[in-house]
Amino acid sequence: MPTPGAPATLGVPKSADVPTAGHHAAAQAATVENLLRCWVREAGPDAPDDGDLHIPLPASGTALAVPVRYRSPTGHHRFGLPRLAGAPASAPPVDAVTLAALLARESSGDPGPDGIDLVARVADSVRRTAVFLRDREASADGGSPAEAGTDLFLAAEQALLLGHPLHPTPKSREGLTEAEARRYSPELRGSFPLHWVAVAPSLLATDSAWTERGRRVTAPDLTARLAADGPAPPDGYALLPLHPWQFRALRHRPATAALLDAGLLRDLGARGAPWHPTSSLRTVHRSGAPAMLKLSLALHITNSRRENLRKELHRGVEVHRLLRGGLSRQWQAVHPDFDIVRDPAWLAVDGPDGGPVRGLDVVVRHNPFRPSDDVSCVAGLVAPRPHARVDGSGGPEDTDAGAPRS
Structure with a gap:
């Protein structure tokens, strides 16, 4: 497999990697629904209880007729594929890319650079969603994660195939090659070793409220433990784990x-046992490890670059100290099964001027989940389950509520 940042190679992919017409149809239908939900929420046309939702498109001199399959009081409406008003019955419905272009034009009368960027990200999201659906179908073994001996927390985190239902481009991954997408995507059950950097003590910024048997454990001690099967730092230096894609981007800054x-x-290189991306992409998990790692990742994930802010690092430790100071005991006395995942430690880099160096940091997140814990990512639990038919006719009518197949 190519190393991170290596040029993508062109070739004929294996047939199992090629989405069918049905997978594309299911991806199109899901993306169209997302776009329509966003438009209804942002532009204000109220979805009727039944019949068609009519969306005027004066900038394009036309309108859309959208079948309403379910009107949700919370905005999670279900829509059929839209059609242009007055189009002949034989005309195909409007696809996701066309819909994005039409709606972007309505926002200003001219798509402009922002509209063009939106259309490109919609196309990328549709394409990647189709790949995810095909891969998940091809890798299904017919057994449950528990029967297969899978880490159930990780299986739940990898089950979110369609993404956020109120985002127009939930699965866009601009900046990733196909090889990188396969390694770094939870939907494809990717895994990779972390890239390790040694940080001189004069640059090290860190805090920790992590304790064991009443004793504080520093963030450098925690990252050193997590790198037990990886590199050893030079004397006095601390180990900072980074996402491999992030290091590739950072080294040119x-x-x-x-x-x-x-x-x-x-630079100590990418070494050690593989870690697995969770549903957020940038938080990684290794089965049995005492901590997860929330990494900075400057990829455009949905619509923003996910690099940690220093105030967020401080906030995680402060919240942990607050909860440990008695607040968590108070609520658990009433709700014993409720808790919050903690971010009790962090490690980062300050420049010679004392200011944070953006993107060179990690949050050490407590991992309370054993591999056998039957837990669910709520977003995946309530997400639609797409079904792609062999004849390519997948669509909203072929989507059932429930957790995606894992």
């Missing part, structure tokens, strides 16, 4: 390049 050239950061 002037601030990071200068620190590497000065030897204040040392």
Whole structure:
């Protein structure tokens, strides 16, 4: 498999990797529904209880007729595929890319660069969703995760195949090659070793409220434990784990390049046991490890680059201290099964001027889940389950409520 950042190679993919017409149809239908939900929420046309929702498109001199299959009081409406008003019955319904272009034009009368970017991300999201559906179908073994000996928490995190129901491009991954997408996507059950950097003590910024038997454990001690099967740092340096894609991007930023050239950061490479991306992509999990890692990732995931802010690092430790100070005991006395996943430690890099170096950081998240714990990611639990027919006729009518197949 190519290394992160290696040029994508062109070739004929294996047939199991090629989405069928049915997978494309299911991906199109899901994306169209997302776009319509967003438009109804943002632009204000109220979805009727039944019949068609009519969406005027004055900038394009036409309108859409959208079948309403279910009107939700919370905005999670179910729609059929829209058609252009007045189009002959033989005309195909409007696909996701066309719908995105039409709606973007309505926002300003001219799609402009933002509209063009939206259309491109919609196309990317549709294409990747179809790949995810095909891969999940091809890899199904007919058994449950428990029967297969799978980490049930990880299986739940990897089950969100369609993404956020109120986002127009929930599965866009701009910046990833096909090989990288296969390694870094939870929907494809990817895994990868972390990229490790050694940080000189003069640059190290860190805090920890992680305790064991009443004793505080520092963030560098925690990352050193997690790297037990990976690299050893030079004397006095701390180990900072990074997402491999993030390191590839960071090493070209002037601030990071200068620190590497000065030897204040040392590149130790991608090494160690594989970690698995969870539903957020940037938080990674390794079965049996005491901690998960919330990594910075400058990819455009949905519509923003997910790099940790220093205030977020501080906030996680502060919340943990607050909960440990007695608040969690108070609520658990009333609700013993309720708790909050904690972010009790972090490690980051400050530049020579004392300011944070963006993107060089990690949150150490407590992992309370054993592999046998039967837990669910709520977003995946309530997500529609897409069904792609062999004849390519997958659509909203072929989508049942329930957790996606895992």
